[in-house]
Amino acid sequence: MTNNILEVNNLSKSFQGNRILKDVSLTVHEGDIYGLLGKNGAGKSTTMKAILKLIKLDSGTIKLFDQYNIADTNAYLSDIGSLIEAPSFYPNLTAIENLKILQRLADVPQSNIEKVLTIVDLQNVPKKKLVKNYSLGMKQRLGIALALLKFPKLIILDEPTNGLDPKGVREIRELIASLPEKYGTTVLISSHILSEIEKIANRVAIINNGQIKYEGSLAELEKTSRLVIKTDNNSAAVRLLEQHQYLINKQNEDGFELNNIDRATIIQLNQLLVTHDIGVHELHVVKNSLEDMFLTMTEGAQ
Structure with a gap:
């Protein structure tokens, strides 16, 4: 039996009278790389922020790990990592210093820092190099390292390849593709770049004007x-x-x-x-x- 990592049911959200989400429902299974696809402004980021309780919903329910209703608890957040929009760092600190701050806040082993730096291929960057001197691709990889630091059950990535050159896009894509099998992490990733999602996702949802227009496996779609x-x-x-x-x-x-x-x-x-x-x-x-x-x-x- 497939375990549901995430169940979103009938989410609705309005801002200043403008309805952004319209009864959005989707289900992410354990081990999925689940692509949430839509044009800019379609409702992708709003849905992800709702899952992380960064915004308050008008109506609907969100259940995590077959256990938590997010309206009742924040406990589920310890099992989620996220990169929403641009990653946030202290630019005048090094990568390790940035990671140490989160490591202490999350109360996870310090050894996780070197592990995640290796996963995102930043282990050989000079230890004293400040994050403000990182390239965009390096910052994106560091953002994913921050999201992985707790080795969460679910990682939520909002447009993680935005602004990257083709080499950077490929590197991030290969990294994301490895997460379920190597680290047991389920991935929810949003994008408007269809070709990238098609290469790594096993299930997708298409959202348009705040409504889910399609949800299913890529295998079903190909039929x-x-x-x-x-x-x-x-x-x-x-x-x-x-x-x-x-x-x-x-x-x-x-x-x-x-x-x-x-x-x-x-x-x-x-x-x-x-x-x-x-x-x-x-x-x-x-x-x-x-x-x-x-x-x-x-x-x-x-």
Whole structure:
């Protein structure tokens, strides 16, 4: 049986009369790398801040580790690490000095400091180098080290690759991908960079205008497909198919599409068109990608 690390149910939140979250629900399983995807302003950061009790909700419930309702306790926070927006440091201190402050506050072993510096590949940085002299990529890795210091059950990362060059993005991606297997840490990560999430996540949710439009595994998403058809008379072909109860998903002057049609139905559909003297010059199945799903869910949104 899969353990639920996080259960979010019907979250709603408004700021100054503007409804930011609209009945948001999602479930993160133990061992997931769970991608929360959406455009800027879609509600990703607000959802994460709600989980960490950084904002007060209007309604809804959040349950952690099959045990805690966050409205009743703060105890769950000891098992969560987070990097929300830009990491915060004391710039005139070293990495070790910054980590020591949190280590004492969190009451975790001092040996954790060297462990997390090694995990994020900062172990060879000169010990006296001040954080203000770190590159952006080094600061992001140090932010993840701070989030990992307690070796939490859940780590929440809000756009952790923002502003990084391709090398830095790859390094952070590889680091995040290693966390569940190597350290038993479940990951909730937000991003608007679909290609990065697609490489590491096993489950995703798409949020748009404060609403969850899709939640599921990437494996399930890859099973969905669309049938692209182009004929010598597309308008007649569409009319004919609709008369036979086929649902046309998308249509333009070049052709039209249907969703999730199996092989037997494709054969029947093709025979129907040919029997009615409609010439089919292109017919192929396209598997939906994460980008396809994202654009479908968010296109035209304000």
